Every structure is written in C-alpha cells, then in structure tokens.
Amino acid sequence: MACFANVPLTFDATVGSAGVVDCPGQHEPAWVYCPADGRLTLVGETRKVGAPFLLVAVDPAGGISLSQYSFDTNVRITGHYDDPAAQTCREIQPLPEESPRPVAEVIQACRPTFVVTQVVPLEP
Structure with a gap:
C-alpha cells in the first residue's frame, strides 16, 4: 500500500469465489474491513495449489458486481x-x-483492502 496509496491500478485477472472469509468481531463498514466480494488470480496463472490471489471488495454504493x-x-x-x-x-x-x-x-486494518472500481470482461 505504501507504494500505490490510492492510485488506480489496472490488471487482468481471473474471477473466483472468495469462499468463506472469517473476520472476527463486528466492524463497519463491513465491506471494506472484511473483503469477500471475490478472489482474483492473475490471468495465465497455472498453479493449481498455492497460486497467489487477491481478495477484493466492492463498494455496495458503486453499482459494480463481480x-x-x-x-x-x-x-x-x-x-x-x-x-x-x-x-x-x-x-x-x-x-x-x-x-x-x-x-x-481498525482504520489501518481497512486501508490495505483492494476496492474494485471497474470490471471489463476479456474476450476468451
């Protein structure tokens, strides 16, 4: 986060399920504290086990859905x-x-959440 701050980043990824995300306690806004809207892996990643991934959040007021x-x-x-x-x-x-x-x-725990602002499907 220190390198990117809130600068927009764009990359190609494969959408996956976030699965069950365990976030102890109750926090608000929950969508940014406990990102569970999707799991992204880089396009072309072939490892079946241990592939790096990114859990992401989507602002419910933003009109975007994964x-x-x-x-x-x-x-x-x-x-x-x-x-x-x-x-x-x-x-x-x-x-x-x-x-x-x-x-x-608590604020510091929320800042590293990657918030999706745009999704464009890629041609297969």
Missing part, C-alpha cells in the same frame, strides 16, 4: 487501495474475550 461473472472468467480489473471508506472503519463489537481496538488500528 457476482455477474461466472467463475474462471477473465476480466480487466481497475481498483485501488486506501479507499476513503477506510477512514470510517470502526469496531462495533470486539470478540468477547478482547478489549476494543483503538480506532487508528
């Missing part, structure tokens, strides 16, 4: 880190055995 694309669809993704919504991240309810985290720590 769910309209079937899994294994190749797309051109544009997005950024350090979304403005990260500055509003708050812990609503910590885990029962934990103390509330400082606001600055």
